[in-house]
Amino acid sequence: MTELEELLNKARQLAEARNHKLVPFIRRGRSTGTRCVTCGRQVYVMPDAGVIGAAIGGDAIAEACIRKPIASVEGKASKSKLG
Numbered sequence: 127m128t129e130l131e132e133l134l135n136k137a138r139q140l141a142e143a144r145n146h147k148l149v150p151f152i153r154r155g156r157s158t159g160t161r162c163v164t165c166g167r168q169v170y171v172m173p174d175a176g177v178i179g180a181a182i183g184g185d186a187i188a189e190a191c192i193r194k195p196i197a198s199v200e201g202k203a204s205k206s207k208l209g
């Protein structure tokens with residue numbers, strides 16, 4: 127596992143611990159990032175962030191996921207027993 131993969135795993139874990147549901151990471155230049163399908167908050171990883179070294183950042187690791195009312199399509203129907 128590369129250093130970047132470890133950072134991506136850590137970033138994902140941090141975000142998922144806050145209930146975010148992430149799309150696959152996409153590399154953009156020096157940073158690799160993703161966002162939450164539910165609330166749109168972002169997570170990014172910069173493996174070469176300069177003097178501070180590798181960095182993980184983004185709203186999704188700082189704040190918990192908040193479901194937008196308009197986006198809540200999935201029904202959390204009660205899976206109760208059949209008749």
Ligand SMILES: [Zn+2]
Pocket residue numbers: 145146147162163164165166167190191192
């Ligand atoms: Zn979210």
